[in-house]
Amino acid sequence: MLVLLPQAIIDGVLLGGIYLTVAMGFSLCYGVLHVIDFAVGEWIMLGAFVALTVSTWLHMDPLLSLPVVFVVFAAVGWLLQPVLHRVLSGSRGRPVLMALVFTFGLALAFRGGALTVFGIFTRSLNTALSQGSWSISWGSFFLTVPFIRLAGLVYALAVMGALTYLLKKTDFGLAVRAVAQNKEAAGLMGVDIKRTCAAVYGLYVGVSAMTGVFVGAIVSLNAAMGPDLSLFAFFVVVLAGMGYLPGVPWASFLLGLIQSFFLIYLNPSYVLLALFTILYVILVISPTGMFRKGV
Amino acid sequence: MRKIPAWLWILLTVGATGLVPVVMTDAFFLRLFTEALMWIGLAITWDLVAGYTGYLNFGHGVSFGIGAYTAALLIMRAGWPFGPAAVAGGVAAGLMALIAGWPTLRLRGAYFAIGTWALNRAIMQLALVLNFTGGPDGMRLPPFLDPKFFAWVMLGVVGATFLTLWLFLEEAPFGLKLKAIREDELGSLAIGINPAKLKLQAYVLSAVPVGVIGSVYAYWITFIDPVSTLGDLITDQAVVMAIFGGLGTLIGPVIGAILFFAFKTYFWAYLSDYQVLYLIILGLAIAATVFFLPDGFWGTVARRQEGRRALQKGMALAQLPEK
Numbered sequence: 168m169l170v171l172l173p174q175a176i177i178d179g180v181l182l183g184g185i186y187l188t189v190a191m192g193f194s195l196c197y198g199v200l201h202v203i204d205f206a207v208g209e210w211i212m213l214g215a216f217v218a219l220t221v222s223t224w225l226h227m228d229p230l231l232s233l234p235v236v237f238v239v240f241a242a243v244g245w246l247l248q249p250v251l252h253r254v255l256s257g258s259r260g261r262p263v264l265m266a267l268v269f270t271f272g273l274a275l276a277f278r279g280g281a282l283t284v285f286g287i288f289t290r291s292l293n294t295a296l297s298q299g300s301w302s303i304s305w306g307s308f309f310l311t312v313p314f315i316r317l318a319g320l321v322y323a324l325a326v327m328g329a330l331t332y333l334l335k336k337t338d339f340g341l342a343v344r345a346v347a348q349n350k351e352a353a354g355l356m357g358v359d360i361k362r363t364c365a366a367v368y369g370l371y372v373g374v375s376a377m378t379g380v381f382v383g384a385i386v387s388l389n390a391a392m393g394p395d396l397s398l399f400a401f402f403v404v405v406l407a408g409m410g411y412l413p414g415v416p417w418a419s420f421l422l423g424l425i426q427s428f429f430l431i432y433l434n435p436s437y438v439l440l441a442l443f444t445i446l447y448v449i450l451v452i453s454p455t456g457m458f459r460k461g462v
Numbered sequence: 463m464r465k466i467p468a469w470l471w472i473l474l475t476v477g478a479t480g481l482v483p484v485v486m487t488d489a490f491f492l493r494l495f496t497e498a499l500m501w502i503g504l505a506i507t508w509d510l511v512a513g514y515t516g517y518l519n520f521g522h523g524v525s526f527g528i529g530a531y532t533a534a535l536l537i538m539r540a541g542w543p544f545g546p547a548a549v550a551g552g553v554a555a556g557l558m559a560l561i562a563g564w565p566t567l568r569l570r571g572a573y574f575a576i577g578t579w580a581l582n583r584a585i586m587q588l589a590l591v592l593n594f595t596g597g598p599d600g601m602r603l604p605p606f607l608d609p610k611f612f613a614w615v616m617l618g619v620v621g622a623t624f625l626t627l628w629l630f631l632e633e634a635p636f637g638l639k640l641k642a643i644r645e646d647e648l649g650s651l652a653i654g655i656n657p658a659k660l661k662l663q664a665y666v667l668s669a670v671p672v673g674v675i676g677s678v679y680a681y682w683i684t685f686i687d688p689v690s691t692l693g694d695l696i697t698d699q700a701v702v703m704a705i706f707g708g709l710g711t712l713i714g715p716v717i718g719a720i721l722f723f724a725f726k727t728y729f730w731a732y733l734s735d736y737q738v739l740y741l742i743i744l745g746l747a748i749a750a751t752v753f754f755l756p757d758g759f760w761g762t763v764a765r766r767q768e769g770r771r772a773l774q775k776g777m778a779l780a781q782l783p784e785k
Binding site for chain 2: 267268273278282394398401443451454
């Protein structure tokens with residue numbers, strides 16, 4: 168069994184990589200808008216299905232549809248944010264919980280919509296990278312790295328780099344960080360809060376949907392997979408500490424490692440049980456994440 | 463004439479509802495009647511924790527599933543009769559709420575929602591992988607086909623739940639204390655309320671009836687599996703009904719449950735070719751209610767009436783002759 172160890176580790180890291188992008192967007196969205204988006208898994212699922220539709224319709228590689236998916240979903244998020252903002256503000260009691268219920272309703276509607284249009288069957292996205300893999304053997308150890316998983320990690324690191332650049336080096340990023348710190352003060356300094364919030368939500372929805380393309384290509388896609396993916400995203404965000412971006416990569420890789428170790432060494436049907444139990448236990452022991460740096 | 467106390471009204475209403483199975487003996491109707499009552503029970507108990515205490519419990523299905531599985535296991539494996547098994551279902555759900563509630567209720571806001579949802583999913587996965595629960599195949603119970611019996615049992619359970627909740631929430635200080643926690647947890651601590659204890663009491667109080675309802679459901683439907691008893695749809699529908707009716711009131715979720723169940727039945731009867739459209743409507747209904755009627759159906763009506771009454775009072779005061 169030891170010979171499988173490098174494979175388990177590399178699988179975990181590559182699988183964890185794709186959750187990184189979702190969790191970064193989610194953390195950003197929470198930090199700026201204070202919204203816990205229960206529809207995050209549904210955005211991922213819808214992104215994968217849109218890529219499937221576009222690529223079968225135009226007979227092209229699903230990976231080439233990434234920009235289309237991003238633009239479409241960023242626009243949807245941009246347009247949806249004002250609605251969310253109205254739920255969050257105003258004279259209602261407990262706005263944060265009401266916003267949570269609102270996104271929960273959206274998630275149900277999206278899942279229903281996807282089930283209506285695409286049916287209950289599990290599919291997968293076939294890309295040019297799906298077949299190839301890269302094998303190394305070294306003594307009795309061996310390693311297989313499928314190209315698509317490697318592409319997923321590269322994509323995740325690229326998105327992480329782009330988001331970091333956007334947040335740290337541009338005026339837009341400065342505005343986002345200011346709004347996250349103090350909304351009123353940022354408004355007084357001339358930051359257009361409505362536009363910044365809409366852009367952050369659009370960015371988050373767009374990135375989540377793009378990640379869906381990789382989820383569909385690496386794992387599979389199914390109209391009912393949203394809730395599990397939402398819980399994976401929560402897993403990463405909670406483990407990292409809500410709103411604490413440096414914790415996100417560690418938590419993502421941990422999620423990937425837990426999944427791959429359960430798949431290879433233990434019973435695969437215990438994967439979800441283990442993940443949900445760990446999520447619950449972590450929340451109860453340390454709601455601010457494993458570094459205790461969350462809000 | 464003295465005003466009739468509210469608890470008498472409730473008893474009279476429950477009694478009058480109890481006459482329905484005598485008049486309407488159609489098996490299909492009785493099935494709908496029983497299920498509507500079941501959803502009323504689930505919606506009002508969800509509202510106890512969400513509406514009164516301000517904690518969104520996305521693991522309401524845990525109590526339901528544990529009640530159903532406890533009753534099914536006791537009936538099938540230990541040969542218990544239905545009555546004690548149903549009581550045991552309620553006790554098991556209460557114990558589970560006590561054990562899980564103590565750590566979970568330390569979480570607040572969205573963390574609590576995520577925590578309870580994760581717990582619900584974990585328990586559903588556990589029921590799927592365990593052997594003695596039958597795994598994904600579920601369990602079959604001996605059929606006991608008496609629609610009237612189940613209608614009355616469900617009415618008894620839900621009626622007793624409603625009366626208990628009414629006495630605790632509307633007549634006793636308990637309800638006010640919970641609302642104080644909802645409005646400001648630290649503030650409630652400062653005026654001498656123990657939020658940790660009260661939240662746990664509310665959580666257990668909302669779990670026990672659901673456990674009993676789950677047990678009755680198992681014996682009534684005679685087949686349970688992890689998805690139908692522990693799946694998200696149990697909680698989801700209770701959430702829609704309570705929010706649609708109006709959080710923080712007891713009558714609101716009842717109205718919400720009846721309206722939504724009537725709609726659901728109509729939908730499944732006439733549009734069954736488009737089953738999954740149901741999820742879309744369910745989701746849009748929640749989103750639209752949160753957006754347009756944040757107080758829910760009953761909350762909006764009650765607020766209007768209150769406003770009108772206050773207006774009339776003001777008008778009457780204005781017309782008083784000056785001394």
